[in-house]
Structure formats: structure tokens, C-alpha cells
Amino acid sequence: MKTSSSMALAGAMILTGGLAQAADPAQGEADFKRCRSCHEVVADNGTAIVKGGKTGPNLYGVVGRTVASVEDFRYSESLEEVGESGVVWDEEPCGLRRGPDGLA
Numbered sequence: 001m002k003t004s005s006s007m008a009l010a011g012a013m014i015l016t017g018g019l020a021q022a023a024d025p026a027q028g029e030a031d032f033k034r035c036r037s038c039h040e041v042v043a044d045n046g047t048a049i050v051k052g053g054k055t056g057p058n059l060y061g062v063v064g065r066t067v068a069s070v071e072d073f074r075y076s077e078s079l080e081e082v083g084e085s086g087v088v089w090d091e092e093p094c095g096l097r098r099g100p101d102g103l104a
């Protein structure tokens with residue numbers, strides 16, 4: 001299926017692309033506008049920090065979290081595999097600046 005192969009590619013780009021880029025918070029916030037159509041940021045206690053779409057998993061606390069670890073989100077197989085290998089998001093994932101193009 002076309003969607004899953006492009007998602008597999010996205011997984012590869014997430015891992016190889018820009019995770020090492022220095023994070024600039026203001027820039028990050030501006031960039032997040034492009035992410036919120038698919039991602040919300042909701043704290044564990046249910047407080048919505050950024051209201052957004054539900055196409056992608058909740059990104060609350062994503063840094064330091066194991067890849068593909070949002071319980072009730074159905075990840076693509078490729079991202080699940082990455083998660084099973086125990087990889088943790090270790091920096092501002094806005095190396096995903098390519099976001100929409102990279103992921104969709």
C-alpha cells in the first residue's frame with residue numbers, strides 16, 4: 001500500500017534526518033503550527049497544551065519517550081519496529097521540520 005511505504009520512509013527520515021539539529025524554542029513553536037493539524041499535545045492529566053488533530057499520536061513528553069509508545073495510537077509497522085528496538089526520542093523531534101512532506 002502506498003501510504004505504508006511512504007510512512008516507512010518517514011520513519012527512516014525521522015531517524016537519520018535532523019535529530020541532531022540545535023533546538024530553538026521560538027522557532028520550534030512556529031514550526032509546530034505545521035504539526036498541529038495532525039498532532040495534539042495533551043498532558044497526562046488531560047490538560048490540552050496544544051489542541052490539534054488526531055491523525056498523529058499525542059506528542060506530549062515525546063522527548064525521552066520510546067518511539068511509538070502512545071498506548072492507544074495505531075502506528076505503522078515500520079515505526080512499531082523502531083519502537084520495539086527500544087529507541088528513545090532524545091532531542092526536540094523538530095528535526096522533523098520536514099514534517100508534513102516527510103510524513104505524509
Ligand code: HEC
Nearest residue numbers: 035038055056057067068069075076079093096099100104
Ligand atoms: C499529515 C499529518 C502529520 C503532520 C503534519 C505531522 N505529523 Fe507527526 N506523525 C503523523 C503520523 C500519522 C504519525 C505516526 C507515524 C507512524 O505510525 O508511522 C506521526 C508520528 C510522529 C512522531 C512519533 C511519535 C511517537 O510516539 O513515536 C513524532 C515525534 C512526530 N510525528 C512529530 C511531528 C512533528 C514535530 C511535526 C511537525 C514538524 C509533525 N509530526 C507533523 C502525522 C503527522
